[in-house]
Amino acid sequence: MKVAIVHEWLEHYAGSERVLAQLLNCYPDADVFAVVDFLPAEERDFLNGRKVTTSFIQNLPLARTRFRNYLQLMPLAVEQFDLSSYDLVISSHHAVAKGVITGPDQVHVSYVHSPMRYAWDLQAQYLRESGLEHGLKSLYVRWLLHRIRIWDIRSANGVDVFVANSRYIARRIKKAYRREAVVVAPPVALQDFVLGQGKRDGFLVAARFAPYKRVELIIEAFxxxxxxxxxxVGTGPSQALVAKxxxxxxxxxxxxxxxxxxxxxxxxxxRAMLFAAEEDFGITTVEAQACGTPVIAFxxxxxxxIIVEGAQPQTGILFDAQTPEAIIDAVGRFEAVESRLSPAACRQNALRFSEETFRQAMRRVVDTAMARQGCPRFVARTG
Known part of the structure; x- marks a missing residue:
């Protein structure tokens, strides 16, 4: 059975690359395709020396540092990958990867980190944070995102099975594409995150200082x-706002x-980690839980x-509004139940999101899709 894995782009080893690494663990003979590959040599070990097939954008001017500026060409770029010889195509999607073209005898499973955020319900936020609310450039970007939305819906028809990384993303897939999605949480490398044995004191925030992380709200609450x-702990474009x-x-x-x-x-x-962002998943919160640390989260x-509240064993506190007042109330509720929040229970909760759990779940999804399609090589392998 020939397998192709289509990744968005390779720039740094981060969350979506962890998913790619585990998919390659599931299918070690798979070929990898990406819009561009500028991954540094020191971060390529998970590829095990395999060559990545890239698109024509790889060789365009300034692509190494500004490939995102070629967003308008990316739908065309992924459609040029020749995947006709593969039985199974898995796309790791948050922008254009699911847009690859497959035939009726191929199975396409798309693992969705998120529908393209800046083209769908977060367009207004993207334009505001990018200073693109007015002017000719704003008009061009709005037109471009409109065209991308049309293509994004069309390309969803080529996906046989959607897999979402959370129930939240499954709802976004349903809203954007009118399709149901299986939920498989992303893999979290838990082996280094172990229970702490010492005294716990104080509260923690660990995040990139981006506007949507709302770190300044947590600071104002405290x-x-x-x-x-x-x-x-962190740095990022909102550094000045956080420092102020x-x-x-x-x-x-x-x-x-x-x-x-x-x-x-x-x-x-x-004592607890604070998390005020509206995230697609939230890997940092799983890592904190693996250390036995409760999480107070939006x-x-x-x-x-991730966070268990309203059931036993409870592993954290959730608050309903991104305001200092809601965070203050959540900290008060945390103090009221802190003695009942067991580090062991937090740790056990985190184990639901291990790399092995991810691999098992993805194999089940893929095997079900292949069996339903009746792929000859798959049937021969399993039967």
Whole structure:
């Protein structure tokens, strides 16, 4: 059985690349396709030396640093991949990867990190944060996103099975494409995230300082709770906003991004981790739970699949509004039940999202799709 895996683009080893690594673990003979491949040599080990087939965008001017500027060409680019010899195509999608062309005797399973955020329900937020609300450039970008939405819906017809990384993304798939999706949580490398044994003190935020992360709201909440210490770890485009929010607050400590080992220690020693973003999933919250640390999180997005509240054993607290007042209330509710939030229960909850769990679930999804299609090579392999 010949397998192709279509990845969006290879720039850094991050969340979607972890998914690719586990898919390659499931299908070690698979060929990999991507719009561009500029992954540094020191981050390529998971590819095991395999050559990545890239699109024509790889060789366009300034592509190495500005390939995203060729978004208008990416639908055309992925449609040029010749996948006609493959029995199974798996796309790892958050922009254009699911748009590859397959035939009636091929199975296309698309693992969706998110429908293209900036083209669908988050368009207004994207335009606002990019300073593109007015002017000729704004008009061009709006037209481009309109054209991409039309293509995005058309290309959804070529997918046999959609897989969403959370129930939240499954709802977004349903809204955008009018299709149901199987939910398979992304793989989290839990082996280094172990229970802390020492005393726990203070609260923790570990995030990239991007506008949608709303780190400044958490800081503002803790400014009003001077009895609690908050450590904020990270950097990013909202650095100035975060620094301004924390200015002259003696109970708040800002720290630059920490090496993995140091970040794990911070998680293991925190009373709870705070998370105010509306995320597609939220891998950091799983890592904190693996360290036995409760999580206080915004209740929209993928965190609803992760944090257990309202059932036993409880592993955290959810709040319903991205406001300092809601966060203050959530911290108060956390203190009321803190003694009943078991580190062992948090750890056990995190194990639901292990790499092995992901691989088993994806194999089941793919095998079911292949059996339904009656792929000759699959039937011969399994029967």
């Amino acid at each position: 400014r009003r709770m001077p009895q609690h210490h908050l450590t904020v 929010a924390a200015h002259n607050a003696p109970n708040i400590t800002l720290r630059p991004p920490a090496p993995p080992g140091e970040l794990i220690t911070l998680m293991q020693s925190a 209740s929209k997005g993928g965190t609803r699949d």
